[in-house]
Amino acid sequence: MKKIALLFFILVSYVYGYTYNKLLLKAQASIFPKIIMLDKKLYEKLVDGKIVYTIVYEKNDYYTASEIGRFIEANYKNASTKYAYKINLVEFSEFSSETEATAIYVLNSNNQVQELVDYAKKKGIITFAYDINYLKSGFLFSLMLEKSAVIYLNKDNLNSNKIDFVDSLYQIVNFLDKSSG
């Protein structure tokens, strides 16, 4: 019986998925790629001349991650943007210093994300998170649907040597610093 229960939970953990807010996912997938293009040092982060938007997910959120990827690809397929977009889907467990990224967007994870954050900070990769709580772990941006839609930026996590946004971006974001955490 114990074995059956164990097998059940192994299977469960293999296929489960978090219940994300679909509207929030869509809002983030619409707005975050545009924020990347407001970085004055974006040209330093291009991979083969392209913006690589890396979505990091837990294995069981693969469907959600690929849906987001498809949505962004469809948005930028025929768009007259300066650089082409490439979507890169990477599992949390497979993320490494070899992972290509201009920007990283993370879905929820039960595991520590500190290694990923440190790497992104060092390389000057722009980081976005589904959940605002990740900003306390070192991510840069999140977006919430409050009384109005609000972009949050944790300015303490900003490596200004590597990332330099146009000033007008700072007028439309809400800052979250250590004191808010």
Added chain:
Amino acid sequence: MKRNILFTLSRRSVMLLMLYLTSLGAQSNDLLESISSEMKQFNEVATTTKQNENYQPYIISVFQGEELEKLGVLNLKEALLLVPGIDMTTDNFNNQTPIFRGSNSLSYGQSKLFIDGVSVNNLFFDAYSEYLSFPIEMIKRIEVVRGPGSKTNGINAYAGSINVITYAEDFKGFESSDKLVFKYGSSDYKMGGFFKTLKTDELKLFIDFFYQEDDKKLPSGPDGLSRGVLGASNIPLSRSGDAPVWLKDYSLGLSLEYKDFSIKARMLEHEKGSAYGINLALPQDSDRVKLPSYYLDLDYDKKIGDFELNIDAGIKYDAFDSYSKLAPDDLNLSNIIFYDGIYGEHFAAQRTLYHSFYIKYDGFDKHTITTGYRLIREETIDMISKLSNRATGDVELVDYSDTLPFFDKNAKRNIFIFSLQDEFWLNNNLSFIYGFNYEETSYKDAGVEPRVSMVYQLDAENIFKAIYSRSHRNTSWQEMFTMNNLARVGNTDLQPEIVDAFEAAYIKKISNDSHVKTNLFYLLNKDQIYNSSTSPEYKNAMDSDIYGFEIEYKGNISNLDQLYLNYSYVTGESYIKDEYRSESLSNVAHHLAKGYYIYNIGRKLSLSTTVKYVGSKSRVSGDTREKVKAYSTFDTAMRYKNIKHNFSLTFSIKNIFNSTVKFPSAINTYLQDYEQERRTFLVTLKKEF
């Protein structure tokens, strides 16, 4: 050489950088404009769909239809039983009514039900029990506001309001699939329904339809004759047995949108067993009550610069249509013996016409002003009152519509409402809404009803709200115009029930998808309407002070699951005017706790458990029966979704442990309380296209 190359590269880089920065400057304005525009668009969708519910200036809980389907929820009634502070009550018609925060459990109309924004409370009872069986698969979302604080646009919610949103709601990029549903369950319950959207560039047509029936019976008795409701000589005729609470209804809904115009229409035919008898004598299995509800609503919505114009007009029809055996064989009324019992046919049809005009202006910095009026004309358009011959005791029906009507066939009421509201954003974190409704009717007026609310967002995680609002409930048709009836006597001199509500709320956002919400409420209810078998005329009998709190958690334990829990406490005191005395709240459960847990086994399979606890209820003064006992129910459901073929199969068992669930019967009616269904099952097959 190397130096030259480096110099050339460096110069090229600088040139590229300069070129990039120049083009970025031009591009960034477009990008920022695009981001702002998209944020505005997502904000509109979030506000309309109440996904930013925590920031709204009222106490609200929102339930998504898809999530309720996973729980095996059958219909609107079962969904409402999950809401904090809401309990259910019933009466001898089985006219089930949600009770919000313990507010006057003996009257209807304490809350309003809206289907896609159209108020559907019937005029006869001011109730909406005919919509409680609305299948959950037809519902996209349920928004429940506790307290009166939700409306200043001419529709008064007294203790709360329920907004049911069907899949007619549609946003670009969030379109719903067409759906076909079949259900089968206990009591030979059968249901079939579908909805479909047809679209062209400018025109959108949405149709939903369902049919459902069951043959449910519930144990009951001894009936009201045992308490002498038809005279002491008839007490021996009292019976116990199965009360017919069967259901047969169908509904056709239509929504049409063309440019700035929209039409919403629904035809609901609702028929049910006569339950516990309109004269409190256990009826026959085939005896029935029909409560049809039709509406047609025309709407024009136009944005012109800083102005937004809304013009609305509509017509509603509802009826009370009963045909049943009202008293058993050999009944003796004033020495006339009804050897074959008394039969009766009672029919009263009502029509409501309404029109409203509202204008919103947001041209002032930090202010959005809304003002307008609403006109309502309510009237009875047909009435039939037939009974077995009262003079001879002969069973054949005699038309007493003119000589001894059960209802005033000339019942009419006009209502005029004016409202003004300002939403003021002091800054990004603090906003206020203040305004008032003013109402005049052709009977007693509610007058001016102010409202002030504040929402303060301390930071991303902490939100505070404070609300004061006054609202009223206009007297229902039944309370005003019933006549020639031993149990109910209408009174057109009734004042509207008035409530002054003070509410404060705190919301802690734990993450994007989880939160804890708490609120305190203090409700000063005045002129609450009440009647009883010993005093059948409706009166503004009592004032009640009600207070309590609600706490609600939504979140998850792991990435696998969803957890929802709530607890509510209510208490208070009623002052009985005629008797110059006070008593504690009766027929109200002081403690309610509800929750569910969904375990998502991938996108294909989910398991869930729903738990509900309803505390005991004390009786009204003079009712010597024991308290209504507390009960708990446990439900479970399993849902399989086939992604390839886009269908789902749900199997659920309700009340697994077969608990006894009883709703209180009124004093001197049925001796025993109204027992509800025990363990039941339900199978649902849903196909999406």
